[in-house]
Each structure stands twice: as C-alpha cells, then as structure tokens.
Amino acid sequence: EPEVTQTPSHQVTQMGQEVILRCVPISNHLYFYWYRQILGQKVEFLVSFYNNEISEKSEIFDDQFSVERPDGSNFTLKIRSTKLEDSAMYFCASRGRSFYNEQFFGPGTRLTVL
Amino acid sequence: SQQGEEDPQALSIQEGENATMNCSYKTSINNLQWYRQNSGRGLVHLILIRSNEREKHSGRLRVTLDTSKKSSSLLITASRAADTASYFCATGRGRDDKIIFGKGTRLHILP
Structure with missing residues (x-):
C-alpha cells in the first residue's frame, strides 16, 4: 500500500539554525500539506501546495518557513532560523485530486530546538 | 464533546462497551474525517x-x-484495549481541502 514517508524521524537543532524536513508524498497525488503538532496540543495546518506553488498558508507559516518540491518527488519544509517554539512534530500529507480522497499523513518528524 | 477547533475531552469506558465521541464545527466543509493518534505518534x-x-x-x-x-x-x-488513543475530528475546507483538527478526545478503555 502506498504511503507518505518523512525523514528524519527526529531532528535536534540549536536555536537559530536552519532545518529542512523532508517528505516523499504518494507518487500520483497532487496536493501536498504540512501540519505541525506542539506536544500536548492539536494538529495545526501550516501550508498547502498545489501545481508547484503555495495555495494557502496559515498565520503560523511566516517568512521563516518555506516549502519546495525540488524534483517532482520530494516535498520539503525549511525553517530558516529556528526558535524554541518551533519544537513540535511536523506532519506531511498528500492527497489525490478529489475532495473525497483522504489525506494520507506521514509518520512525522519530531523537531527539537535547543 | 469536541467543539471543532476547541474540544478537549477525556472518556473512560469498560472494554466491550461502546464509545461515542461528538464533534461540532462552525463553517462549511468539504468533508469530515476522524483520525486516531497513539501517544503523540502518527495520525x-x-x-x-x-x-x-x-x-x-x-x-x-x-x-x-x-x-x-x-x-x-x-x-x-x-x-478493545487497543482502541485506547486520542481521536480527532477534522474538517476538510476550502479549495485545497486543508484539514482543521479539533483538540481531540482521549479515549481510555479499561480492562
């Protein structure tokens, strides 16, 4: 069964450093998403990506964040200068064409900013 | 009950019983989905x-x-005991069907 994969599973970084979180969505999917979950809190939408551009982003997704689909298979989330409050689990998701297709979530990357 | 984006709740029941979780939301939706998460792991x-x-x-x-x-x-x-987890109501919205999650219901099945 196809699945979304994410690497690394756990990333530890120093405050102010740049991090790149990687995701490989399901190959024939068209919509891609990043969500995050701060420990003990709900899952929050960050950004959606379609047709090689950001289609929607939340207030959380400020200038420190960026996304890319560099090679047609990977989908990355970059945080330019990490802050302590960026510590969270980051989930990538992808979906097919229809609103009636479920979003498939990856296992997540736990980001710890020290 | 879960209240869309504002829904903390915990529920403990005996194994074999039925568990019911409720969710409400405020805006128009494309679809509604339910997810399970075990101890901060994947959805x-x-x-x-x-x-x-x-x-x-x-x-x-x-x-x-x-x-x-x-x-x-x-x-x-x-x-069943294996049903012990957090359950999230999530609504798909907008042209890209972004998902808005509730805060979840923590379900604990007692043996």
Whole structure:
C-alpha cells in the first residue's frame, strides 16, 4: 500500500539554525500539506501546495518557513532560523485530486530546538 | 464533546462497551474525517464522510454527519484495549481541502 514517508524521524537543532524536513508524498497525488503538532496540543495546518506553488498558508507559516518540491518527488519544509517554539512534530500529507480522497499523513518528524 | 477547533475531552469506558465521541464545527466543509493518534505518534486515518453523506460505517466504526447542526459523531462498538488513543475530528475546507483538527478526545478503555 502506498504511503507518505518523512525523514528524519527526529531532528535536534540549536536555536537559530536552519532545518529542512523532508517528505516523499504518494507518487500520483497532487496536493501536498504540512501540519505541525506542539506536544500536548492539536494538529495545526501550516501550508498547502498545489501545481508547484503555495495555495494557502496559515498565520503560523511566516517568512521563516518555506516549502519546495525540488524534483517532482520530494516535498520539503525549511525553517530558516529556528526558535524554541518551533519544537513540535511536523506532519506531511498528500492527497489525490478529489475532495473525497483522504489525506494520507506521514509518520512525522519530531523537531527539537535547543 | 469536541467543539471543532476547541474540544478537549477525556472518556473512560469498560472494554466491550461502546464509545461515542461528538464533534461540532462552525463553517462549511468539504468533508469530515476522524483520525486516531497513539501517544503523540502518527495520525491514523479512520474514516471520511462527505458533506452530502449522513452516515458511514467501517468495521466497528460508525460515523454520522448532520450538516444542518454542523455536528458529527463517531461510534466505536465493542471497544478493545487497543482502541485506547486520542481521536480527532477534522474538517476538510476550502479549495485545497486543508484539514482543521479539533483538540481531540482521549479515549481510555479499561480492562
């Protein structure tokens, strides 16, 4: 069964450093998403990506964040200068064409900013 | 009950009993989905119900959707210890179907 994969599973970084979180969505999917979950809190939408551009982003997704689909298979989330409050689990998701297709979530990357 | 984006709740029941979780939301939706998460791990998709559907079944799961009341319920029948987890109601919205999650219901099945 196809699945979304994410690497690394756990990333530890120093405050102010740049991090790149990687995701490989399901190959024939068209919509891609990043969500995050701060420990003990709900899952929050960050950004959606379609047709090689950001289609929607939340207030959380400020200038420190960026996304890319560099090679047609990977989908990355970059945080330019990490802050302590960026510590969270980051989930990538992808979906097919229809609103009636479920979003498939990856296992997540736990980001710890020290 | 879960209140869309504002829904903390905990529920403890005996193994074998049925568990019912409720969810409400405030805006128009494309669909409503339920997810399970064990102890801060990955999100497991359970079921999706379209905005034009009223009820859906999958194994021991039954989901209802009332768009006039902007509410949904998830019923887990004959609960098992392995059902212990957090359950999230999530609504798909907008042209890209971004998902807005509730805060979840923590379900604990007692042996």
